[in-house]
Amino acid sequence: MNIPLIKPFITQEIKDKVLEVLDSGYLTEGPVTKEFENRLKEFLGVNYCLAVTSATTGLEMALRALKVGVGDEVIVPDYTYPATASVAPIVGATAVIVDVSKKNMLIDYDALEAAITPKTKAIIPVSLFGAPLDYDRLNAIKDKYKLYIIEDAACSIGAEFKGEKVGKQADITVFSLHPRKFITTGEGGIVTTENEELAEWMNSYKHFGMDMTGASREGIHFSNIGTNYKLTNLQAAVGLGQLDHIEALLSKRIELANNYESMLRNVEGVTLTHFSEKETCASCSCSTKQCKHSYQTFSIFIKDRDRIMTSMREKGIEVQIGTYSLHMHTAFQNNSLVEIKGEMANSKWCYEHALALPLYNDLTEDLQKHIVIELINSLKSS
Numbered sequence: 001m002n003i004p005l006i007k008p009f010i011t012q013e014i015k016d017k018v019l020e021v022l023d024s025g026y027l028t029e030g031p032v033t034k035e036f037e038n039r040l041k042e043f044l045g046v047n048y049c050l051a052v053t054s055a056t057t058g059l060e061m062a063l064r065a066l067k068v069g070v071g072d073e074v075i076v077p078d079y080t081y082p083a084t085a086s087v088a089p090i091v092g093a094t095a096v097i098v099d100v101s102k103k104n105m106l107i108d109y110d111a112l113e114a115a116i117t118p119k120t121k122a123i124i125p126v127s128l129f130g131a132p133l134d135y136d137r138l139n140a141i142k143d144k145y146k147l148y149i150i151e152d153a154a155c156s157i158g159a160e161f162k163g164e165k166v167g168k169q170a171d172i173t174v175f176s177l178h179p180r181k182f183i184t185t186g187e188g189g190i191v192t193t194e195n196e197e198l199a200e201w202m203n204s205y206k207h208f209g210m211d212m213t214g215a216s217r218e219g220i221h222f223s224n225i226g227t228n229y230k231l232t233n234l235q236a237a238v239g240l241g242q243l244d245h246i247e248a249l250l251s252k253r254i255e256l257a258n259n260y261e262s263m264l265r266n267v268e269g270v271t272l273t274h275f276s277e278k279e280t281c282a283s284c285s286c287s288t289k290q291c292k293h294s295y296q297t298f299s300i301f302i303k304d305r306d307r308i309m310t311s312m313r314e315k316g317i318e319v320q321i322g323t324y325s326l327h328m329h330t331a332f333q334n335n336s337l338v339e340i341k342g343e344m345a346n347s348k349w350c351y352e353h354a355l356a357l358p359l360y361n362d363l364t365e366d367l368q369k370h371i372v373i374e375l376i377n378s379l380k381s382s
């Protein structure tokens with residue numbers, strides 16, 4: 001039996017939409033991309049939504065839009081995908097890496113505040129695996145130190161902070177459409193903001209620096225130095241077909257996560273993450289339970305993780321580490337544009353203990369039971 005970690009949601013309808021675009025001959029960015037942006041804008045409840053080539057290019061564009069560059073510092077968590085931090089040196093700024101909380105794997109807000117210097121211009125907290133960030137804490141820090149917040153929400157389409165979808169809270173929010181995410185366009189990203197000026201600048205930047213406001217009556221005019229981060233009609237057709245089902249896809253993920261939680265709650269050697277504690281809010285300390293995890297990834301902490309991971313894979317069940325601990329990688333060591341603040345003990349612990357379990361739309365409860373039984377067998381065979 002082979003159970004994958006993820007399976008993109010591709011229906012006949014989606015294939016037909018892609019064929020329609022191919023038949024139209026209009027393959028690059030165009031009306032289908034626009035429709036995809038508009039539908040996402042509506043779903044997220046944001047003012048501006050731009051489709052780009054990836055979350056990585058979206059994060060880089062966000063830093064450029066906020067004029068973050070040489071001499072500036074950008075604080076990021078250690079436990080994340082490298083892109084979160086790499087974009088700072090890419091624009092000439094210094095990535096200042098801080099530890100995460102072991103409770104929820106999100107940036108440690110105290111460590112973040114302690115790392116702020118007069119050079120800090122922006123922070124890029126990550127709503128990892130679909131866990132919403134605590135904007136009560138983040139906004140207090142933002143207001144006190146006058147910083148920009150760019151949320152790396154690569155994994156968080158559909159997550160909510162206090163009843164509001166992720167995408168509205170930060171100055172700029174960036175989502176990924178990579179196939180590991182439950183809405184995918186093959187490669188791709190989404191950038192949202194509530195700020196018209198930032199949206200206009202980014203829209204121009206991703207279109208070669210073109211004036212996109214229609215201000216120029218003489219035809220095309222290039223008002224900025226820009227690049228090409230357009231998402232094609234072809235890719236948008238794939239995303240649109242998934243957006244038609246987004247509410248059902250999200251509900252299914254939450255149902256599957258709840259199943260895992262009840263099956264794993266009393267298993268010795270397994271620790272559920274903080275989000276399983278339904279008595280309290282998922283991310284902040286509110287008691288309203290209005291913060292919603294979107295379960296992009298369902299991960300547990302487990303003893304002897306590497307051995308269990310090998311054993312599960314041998315049984316045909318694709319499991320994966322959570323994510324990376326950046327300070328352990330050469331790219332972030334002895335780099336004049338990277339500063340590692342502290343020991344990163346929690347990040348290293350998460351890196352060594354987190355295990356992501358299969359989660360995709362047509363995963364059944366029976367398959368989940370099978371996965372959990374094999375997990376328990378692997379734990380017992382130590």
Ligand SMILES: Cc1ncc(COP(=O)(O)O)c(C=O)c1O
Nearest residue numbers: 054055056081083154176177178
């Ligand atoms: C937290 C985080 N940030 C950024 C990225 C990069 O996303 P993309 O592949 O769309 O560039 C990923 C990819 O998995 C991610 O998990």
